[in-house]
Amino acid sequence: MKRRRALMRSALTMMPALILAGCGTSAPANVSGLRGVVGTDLVGARGATAADQRRIDRTVVGLCAASVWTKGECMRHGELRDG
Template sequence: MTVALTAAGCGISGPVDVTGLRRVVGTDLVGARGANPADQRKIDRTVVGLCAGKVWTDAECRRHGEMAVP
């Protein structure tokens, strides 16, 4: 079984490079706690990247928009 998984390219090692994911997600979320409008903007910018990168479905992105505080 192990040989088959290894031969198929499956494993438990992490990705070699996460540059693309970092570009999609960004770093705005770091330190945000959602406690104030500035934090909410950081969360929203992160969601925009996830939606634009198609990490989340259109329905999930709409749900976030519905939950956002005006």
């Protein structure tokens, strides 16, 4: 019984600490994940040519697929792009 009580007390003490540790903000260790989502197509694209626009669209597709942008934002890009 004492062991169970000690275990319960330990768990109740550690839970808030573990939750708070997971809620911190810190810089990412590296940017490879973000680079994989965004890609490098946007570098140098100005939107002045059809090739530039395709590069911009490829970047948007990555952002939309990774849910960085909302569905509404992605649809808005498509609407602005098409019309």
